[in-house]
Amino acid sequence: MPLPAPPAALRRGPLREGAFRSRLHEPRTAVVLGRWLGAAVLLCFATGLISHVLQQPPGWLRDHLPSRPVQGYRITQGLHVISGIAAIPLLGAKLWVVYPRLFAWPPARTVRHALERLGIALLLGALLLELFTGLLNTLQWYPWPFPFRQTHFWLAWIAVGGLLLHIAAKGPEIAEHWRRSKPPLPGRRALLGSVAAAVGAVTLVTAGQTVPWLRSLDLLGPRRPDLGPQGIPVNRTAAQAGTVHAPTDWRLRVDGPRPYTLTMAELLALPQTDVDLPIACVEGWSASARWGGVRLRDLLDRAGAAPGALVRVTSLEQGGPYAVMTMPHTYARDPLTVLALRINGQVLHPDHGYPARIVAPNRPGVLQTKWVSRLEVL
Ligand SMILES: Nc1nc2c(c(=O)[nH]1)N[C@H]1C(S)=C(S)[C@@H](COP(=O)(O)O)O[C@H]1N2
Ligand SMILES: [Mo]
Secondary structure (H helix, E strand, O other), X not given: OOOOOOOHHHOOHHHOOOOOOOOOOOHHHHHHXXXXXXXXXXXXXXXXXXXXXXXXXXHHHHOOOOOOOOOHHHHHHHHHHHHHHHHHHHHHHHHHHHHHHHHOOOOXXXXXXXXXXXXXXXXXXXXXXXXXXXXXXXXXXXXXXXXXXXXXXXXXXXXXXXXXXXXXXXXXXXXXXXXOOOOOOOOHHHHXXXXXXXHHHHHHOOHHHOOHHHHHHOOOOOOOOOOOHHHOOOOOOHHHXXXXXXXXXXXXXXXXXXXXXXXXXXXXXXXXXEEEEEEEOOOOOEEEEEEEEEEHHHHHHHOOOOOOOOEEEEEOOOOOOOOEEEEOHHHHOOOOOEEEEEEOOEEOOHHHOOOOEEEOOOOOHHHOOOOEEEEEEO
């Protein structure tokens, strides 16, 4: 049954007959692109949840977060940013295929149709805002008044909820076009090939910010993981954090059942260890270094800490969201978790946290506290 045409006065622009001439505004192309986009969004969502939980675990999960695999967070956060960036050209292409339906007449045929369109508006709004805020976050640019992390987290649920409802509502149509049509529609392969090439290109020129063997192609990634003092990037410099001059009489204070303080010379006289661990920033870059210092658990044992104790780490930094960090025992007891005094054999640069910083395996960069002044056994 042909759909009614809009009233004569409205039959212009996208509402005139034959306004959309490409053959490719059709369901099979939408289904193929929808599958790719859906896969990217779901991967991005799952890895985003992992990041959220590692950074701010709910109470019941806190003591069960794994400190392995060592490169775990680096990989999941790398995939998060890669899949998020890939979703941008995929969403663009998908929207191009289906946008003529925006001008369907009448705008709502039935209540069900109206609800479906409302759902798509919600899904699209959430997804666009989510990808936009995420992309700007990789540039460390926060030009909005709302808190990034909570907004990004809740928008993700709206987007994925909307996506699942959309898939359910379109189920029969998706099923009908799931398999390749014969004969193939001219032009479809070329379109899909170009979209795949675009996704491949944006991935190749940005993934080098976290994938070492793609580093030389990292043309558009906001960070080069090998640029920065001592060959490692810096997110927040000592000057920005107001800790440029660590006090000359700096002491590490350790509070617990048997509190004590240590000078730098005393710290250096303790057994030292070297660990190879990455800094994996939530903003999408990561880089490995060899960190030298004292095992955190040795310092905690000396203070008489119980094995399951939670540890609070305080920075010299005044204020700032990362000045105080708590560490569950699964990280604190890990033999790879160190209070680092050296990076790649050199004394820490002030921007990397001189006099001392925390480095732990499988933890987001934001929790690798720099300029440490105090440890507390809670
Ligand atoms: N005290 C303090 N520690 C901090 C930060 C900070 O702002 N203040 N930034 C964190 C973030 S977001 C990251 S990614 C790492 C980066 O470490 P780097 O600058 O040595 O590469 O430090 C973390 N430690
Ligand atoms: Mo970070």
